[in-house]
Amino acid sequence: xxKLFLIIQREYFxxxxxxxxxxxxxxxxxxxxxxxxxxxxxxxxxxxxxxxxVLDHSGLFINQLPNSKTIKFTYGAESLQSAKAKxxxxxxxxxxxxxxxxxxxxxxxxxxxxKKQPGMSTEQYxxxxxxxxxxxxxxQGDSIDVSKIDKARRPVEMLTIKVTENxxxxxxxxxxxxxxxxxxxxxxxxxxxxxxxxxxxxxxEEKTNRIVxxxxxxxxPFQLMLGKIIGIALVGLTQFILWIVLTITIQTVTMNVLxxxxxxxxxxxxxxxxxxxxxDLSAGMDKMQKVKSPNEVIELINEFQNINITKLLLxxxxxxxxxxxxxxxxxxxxxxxxxxEADTQQFILPVTVPLIASFxxxxxxxxxxxxxxxxxxxxxxLTSPIVMMVRLPFDVPAWELLxxxxxxxxxxxxxxxxxxxxxxxxxxxxxxxxxxxEIGKWLFYKx
Amino acid sequence: MNPILEVKHIHxxxxxxxxxxxxxxxxxxxxxxxxxGPNGAGKTSLIRIINQITGPDQGEVFFNGEKLAxxxxxxxxxxxxxRGLYKKMSVGEQVMYLAQLKGLKKNDAKAKxxxxxxxxxxxxxxxxKIEELSKGMQQKVQFIVTVLHEPKLLILDExxxxxDPINAQLIKKEILELREKGAxxxxxxxxxxxxxxxxxxIALINKSQKLLDGSVKEIRKQYSSSIxxxxxxxxxxxxxxxVWAAAEFLEKKSEDHVHTVTLKLLRxxxxxxxxxxxxNSGEILSFHEVIPSMNxxxxxxxxxxxxxxxxxxxxx
Numbered sequence: 001x002x003k004l005f006l007i008i009q010r011e012y013f014x015x016x017x018x019x020x021x022x023x024x025x026x027x028x029x030x031x032x033x034x035x036x037x038x039x040x041x042x043x044x045x046x047x048x049x050x051x052x053x054v055l056d057h058s059g060l061f062i063n064q065l066p067n068s069k070t071i072k073f074t075y076g077a078e079s080l081q082s083a084k085a086k087x088x089x090x091x092x093x094x095x096x097x098x099x100x101x102x103x104x105x106x107x108x109x110x111x112x113x114x115k116k117q118p119g120m121s122t123e124q125y126x127x128x129x130x131x132x133x134x135x136x137x138x139x140q141g142d143s144i145d146v147s148k149i150d151k152a153r154r155p156v157e158m159l160t161i162k163v164t165e166n167x168x169x170x171x172x173x174x175x176x177x178x179x180x181x182x183x184x185x186x187x188x189x190x191x192x193x194x195x196x197x198x199x200x201x202x203x204x205e206e207k208t209n210r211i212v213x214x215x216x217x218x219x220x221p222f223q224l225m226l227g228k229i230i231g232i233a234l235v236g237l238t239q240f241i242l243w244i245v246l247t248i249t250i251q252t253v254t255m256n257v258l259x260x261x262x263x264x265x266x267x268x269x270x271x272x273x274x275x276x277x278x279x280d281l282s283a284g285m286d287k288m289q290k291v292k293s294p295n296e297v298i299e300l301i302n303e304f305q306n307i308n309i310t311k312l313l314l315x316x317x318x319x320x321x322x323x324x325x326x327x328x329x330x331x332x333x334x335x336x337x338x339x340x341e342a343d344t345q346q347f348i349l350p351v352t353v354p355l356i357a358s359f360x361x362x363x364x365x366x367x368x369x370x371x372x373x374x375x376x377x378x379x380x381x382l383t384s385p386i387v388m389m390v391r392l393p394f395d396v397p398a399w400e401l402l403x404x405x406x407x408x409x410x411x412x413x414x415x416x417x418x419x420x421x422x423x424x425x426x427x428x429x430x431x432x433x434x435x436x437x438e439i440g441k442w443l444f445y446k447x
Numbered sequence: 448m449n450p451i452l453e454v455k456h457i458h459x460x461x462x463x464x465x466x467x468x469x470x471x472x473x474x475x476x477x478x479x480x481x482x483x484g485p486n487g488a489g490k491t492s493l494i495r496i497i498n499q500i501t502g503p504d505q506g507e508v509f510f511n512g513e514k515l516a517x518x519x520x521x522x523x524x525x526x527x528x529x530r531g532l533y534k535k536m537s538v539g540e541q542v543m544y545l546a547q548l549k550g551l552k553k554n555d556a557k558a559k560x561x562x563x564x565x566x567x568x569x570x571x572x573x574x575x576k577i578e579e580l581s582k583g584m585q586q587k588v589q590f591i592v593t594v595l596h597e598p599k600l601l602i603l604d605e606x607x608x609x610x611d612p613i614n615a616q617l618i619k620k621e622i623l624e625l626r627e628k629g630a631x632x633x634x635x636x637x638x639x640x641x642x643x644x645x646x647x648x649i650a651l652i653n654k655s656q657k658l659l660d661g662s663v664k665e666i667r668k669q670y671s672s673s674i675x676x677x678x679x680x681x682x683x684x685x686x687x688x689x690v691w692a693a694a695e696f697l698e699k700k701s702e703d704h705v706h707t708v709t710l711k712l713l714r715x716x717x718x719x720x721x722x723x724x725x726x727n728s729g730e731i732l733s734f735h736e737v738i739p740s741m742n743x744x745x746x747x748x749x750x751x752x753x754x755x756x757x758x759x760x761x762x763x
Binding site: 006010438 | 462495498499500501517520521523525527529530531532533534535536544545547548549550589592
């Protein structure tokens with residue numbers, strides 16, 4: 001036991017003190033914070049301004065297109081040639097030529113000339129505006145009151161509300177659930193690969209260094225394998241905790257500095273929603289219509305709080321740990337069977353296939369979290385760490401969760417035992433590339 | 448004296464080949480024991496079994512009269528043929544780690560290490576990484592790791608390979624000193640010439656079987672072939688005539704009336720008879736027995752065995 005502790009200690013400190021560990025620890029949160037902050041920033045950022053010269057030969061759109069904050073329309077009657085010259089010297093950066101005869105029902109295909117391509121949103125804005133004008137024009141032509149149509153067409157926003165065991169209402173959002181599940185699953189997936197391959201490399205290093213023979217004259221092979229797996233797990237855990245702390249710090253700081261006003265707005269709107277929920281729902285619906293859609297990205301971040309964080313974190317910790325342990329054992333087994341990293345390809349594939357497959361399965365699981373496929377793969381130990389994390393925010397029955405956890409522990413014990421048998425034989429065989437058949441035989445060798 | 452290590456009827460089988468078949472050995476304490484044999488004979492398999500890295504399929508090993516058990520690893524020091532250390536780890540940390548794995552307490556390990564580092568004059572290496580050291584330097588570190596916990600039994604696989612002559616001498620001296628202090632040493636090597644003058648006892652292993660074992664002196668005696676080399680100045684013809692009936696000439700070399708002759712005494716003739724004959728033919732410059740090397744003995748034993756095998760396969 002004391003020796004196992006020594007091994008864990010060495011594996012841990014030799015990695016934590018590396019410069020690459022420090023680098024990853026700092027870069028990780030920057031990347032993660034980036035994933036959250038950049039979209040918000042992009043959404044809030046002022047878009048580029050467009051000055052558009054409209055050459056409308058149909059005459060329908062002249063002075064009709066509404067200007068926006070960033071898109072301004074100017075109307076001209078000159079030829080395309082001379083207009084293009086203006087494009088070169090400014091002030092216009094886009095020219096739109098409208099041909100055809102939409103007034104008489106002919107289809108029109110406006111042509112947009114540019115020097116620098118405008119974004120999708122700009123194109124979208126223009127076509128939307130034109131469609132609206134056409135729509136209104138045609139209705140008016142048929143003497144239909146446009147304002148009546150507007151009144152008839154009322155948008156519906158749905159708010160899903162979960163009635164919990166103790167009868168309280170809880171606001172949920174399917175989209176947020178999916179995202180939280182996926183983020184957790186992705187982190188597990190990523191960490192298994194990252195640290196699993198570290199285990200494998202560590203084993204190969206010891207094998208090619210030939211230091212195993214010295215160590216095996218002091219400890220049992222299984223102790224060394226287990227020590228390495230646990231040591232690296234602790235490295236991963238350390239890094240992960242540092243990441244969370246740093247990410248939260250960075251996020252809190254930037255959120256408060258960059259998006260102070262928006263957060264206040266969203267909070268106010270949320271309070272309104274809460275108030276609505278307390279009232280009678282049917283009466284509240286009408287009022288809710290008045291709650292304009294707040295800035296969606298920031299709302300999303302606020303919605304994290306509505307998911308049962310404690311349960312999620314506990315499950316995340318469990319699936320992260322045991323998922324890693326199971327796969328790390330397999331990676332250690334592979335490492336022991338080869339002489340160099342280049343030889344790992346053929347053995348790595350069968351180990352990575354269930355990992356990647358579970359990520360693919362997870363996508364379908366998210367759309368139908370209670371299907372029998374979702375049930376099976378969230379219990380099967382090779383896929384459960386990822387699939388279950390995606391399912392979890394959608395409230396999995398307790399017995400399924402328990403079964404999944406028990407089968408993961410059994411799977412972990414089984415695969416570690418299996419890998420241990422491969423390891424103790426493989427690591428002492430040098431200079432020979434093992435085949436699957438041989439590895440199969442190793443399982444039945446007497447140590 | 449009771450043997451410190453006893454190996455009884457060990458069998459070890461790998462998938463398609465037999466590594467050891469019915470090998471038995473007894474190793475006396477405070478002796479240097481040579482485990483000799485060509486590559487692939489089964490030496491490393493046997494050593495791994497003694498080190499409890501692998502187990503035998505059949506047979507038993509006794510350490511100090513007790514059945515070999517995990518706690519014995521702390522009394523054994525092992526220098527594998529393929530040397531290796533963690534390349535990126537510092538020398539000091541590495542030796543401390545390996546010493547603690549052998550059951551030494553942290554403080555004891557540190558004190559002992561400092562002593563060895565002083566002895567080998569490598570104190571300045573403590574903070575260096577292994578990869579910064581030359582091969583020979585790494586070997587020194589590894590030797591220290593092997594002997595640090597003062598093992599009762601020291602197993603050295605190809606101990607002198609990789610050392611330059613000066614360091615090899617240093618290591619030899621240390622090994623002899625360790626024996627004086629009570630350690631028993633097993634040398635395993637295919638290069639028999641490199642260790643035979645150090646060994647008290649040997650065992651020859653070939654193709655998974657033990658061919659012979661015993662004390663070096665006795666084996667030499669048993670396989671002595673009564674071959675002598677004599678160098679004299681004088682009349683070669685007279686000498687030849689005087690001894691032709693008593694000896695068979697193997698080699699002759701002459702230069703400036705100095706003749707060096709290697710011959711094998713026949714029948715009951717003694718070296719004195721030979722000298723008597725030479726005395727009349729000239730001035731004797733040197734005379735010595737050609738002692739068979741372990742290499743020679745090994746080859747002749749293997750040949751005998753093969754001859755016996757072909758014989759038996761003929762008669763079958």
